[in-house]
Amino acid sequence: MSSAIPNEGGSCEDKPKYINPYRQFYNGFVPNWLMCRIEVKPGPKLLYARLCQYAGKDGKCFPKQQTLAKELGTSVRTVARWMKELKDHGLIETTRLGKRCSNRYFFLEHPWMEVPGMRNKWV
Numbered sequence: 713m714s715s716a717i718p719n720e721g722g723s724c725e726d727k728p729k730y731i732n733p734y735r736q737f738y739n740g741f742v743p744n745w746l747m748c749r750i751e752v753k754p755g756p757k758l759l760y761a762r763l764c765q766y767a768g769k770d771g772k773c774f775p776k777q778q779t780l781a782k783e784l785g786t787s788v789r790t791v792a793r794w795m796k797e798l799k800d801h802g803l804i805e806t807t808r809l810g811k812r813c814s815n816r817y818f819f820l821e822h823p824w825m826e827v828p829g830m831r832n833k834w835v
Contacts, residue, residue, distance in 0.1 A: 763775070
């Protein structure tokens with residue numbers, strides 16, 4: 713809801729209502745170790761973050777590429793290209809479950825994940 717305030721000309725405009733996003737949203741994020749890698753384009757980074765949101769307790773996920781394309785505001789062809797880039801960098805692995813089924817995606821341990829002075833939770 714917004715409240716009207718008069719502008720310089722005397723007419724009223726809607727004033728935007730501020731929100732506090734603290735603990736209001738389920739977040740997707742690009743891990744810092746991936747964010748700073750210039751070898752990976754922004755699109756594949758966004759896709760990696762979205763795939764992480766789909767991952768279950770076992771670390772696997774299997775959203776359809778059509779679903780990912782719709783959620784990320786791009787085409788299925790672009791999602792496939794981004795997926796290939798993630799695979800080429802050794803960040804994910806895919807297994808095809810069937811002709812009309814979604815693929816299964818696995819997240820791979822990668823040297824980029826090693827941060828000096830911090831112990832990896834994957835080890």
